[in-house]
Amino acid sequence: MSVNFHEFEDGVALAEELADRVSATLSDAISARGTATIAVSGGSTPKAFFKTLSTRDIDWAKVTVTLVDERFVPADNPRSNHLLVCENLLQNKAKAANFLPLYRDAGSAEEAAQIVSADAASLGAPFDVAILGMGTDGHTASFFPRGSNLAEAISATTPRGVITMEAEGAGETRLTFTFASLQDARLLVLHIEGQGKKDVLAAAEADGPETDMPIRAILRRAATPVDIYWAP
Numbered sequence: 001m002s003v004n005f006h007e008f009e010d011g012v013a014l015a016e017e018l019a020d021r022v023s024a025t026l027s028d029a030i031s032a033r034g035t036a037t038i039a040v041s042g043g044s045t046p047k048a049f050f051k052t053l054s055t056r057d058i059d060w061a062k063v064t065v066t067l068v069d070e071r072f073v074p075a076d077n078p079r080s081n082h083l084l085v086c087e088n089l090l091q092n093k094a095k096a097a098n099f100l101p102l103y104r105d106a107g108s109a110e111e112a113a114q115i116v117s118a119d120a121a122s123l124g125a126p127f128d129v130a131i132l133g134m135g136t137d138g139h140t141a142s143f144f145p146r147g148s149n150l151a152e153a154i155s156a157t158t159p160r161g162v163i164t165m166e167a168e169g170a171g172e173t174r175l176t177f178t179f180a181s182l183q184d185a186r187l188l189v190l191h192i193e194g195q196g197k198k199d200v201l202a203a204a205e206a207d208g209p210e211t212d213m214p215i216r217a218i219l220r221r222a223a224t225p226v227d228i229y230w231a232p
């Protein structure tokens with residue numbers, strides 16, 4: 001397990017520092033390879049970071065933004081992570097970025113997952129940046145405890161791509177990038193806020209099965225050191 005813990009006085013300071021770090025990584029990627037990729041999480045935590053990052057001076061037209069995970073709902077649904085990203089990240093300078101949605105108007109979530117996996121493969125790998133969140137149940141991306149496809153999602157032998165997940169507590173059927181897709185991002189960040197999430201992190205860092213707290217798969221087995229950004 002290789003983890004670097006970064007603590008900030010509040011969410012605003014965290015958002016500034018994380019936006020600086022991500023901007024530098026994306027700009028370096030553009031210098032090195034001509035384009036850059038970033039996969040971001042949904043939920044309530046990343047809003048301030050998204051707003052701050054959207055103002056950063058990056059060659060956004062060369063950046064593709066995608067989601068670590070998504071609900072199987074159209075982009076106009078208030079619970080859509082796509083909508084969250086449109087309203088908070090793909091604004092200001094970041095309006096010029098490309099966006100790869102996970103939800104597709106396909107016959108089923110499984111069909112959508114296949115279509116997105118093919119599209120995502122064309123982006124190249126690994127992601128330059130992956131920003132993960134964590135739920136109070138220890139889920140990350142849509143790797144939910146007792147999730148229908150949890151074993152497949154976190155297996156080191158499951159290939160890169162997007163699969164479906166159903167779980168109690170997940171609400172809608174989910175689409176999620178697999179462990180293989182996220183664990184070797186050039187910059188791999190776990191962004192959490194609040195004492196409650198810090199306590200959950202401490203529990204995840206203790207012994208126990210990955211299936212009880214799937215964030216453990218990332219903390220224990222990611223190829224890239226995990227940079228944890230936390231504010232009270």
Ligand SMILES: O=C1O[C@H](COP(=O)(O)O)[C@@H](O)[C@H](O)[C@H]1O
Nearest residue numbers: 041042043044045069133134135
């Ligand atoms: O379901 C989800 O929740 C997690 C954490 O969300 P938060 O509201 O506690 O910040 C998020 O990382 C994931 O992308 C999202 O789909």
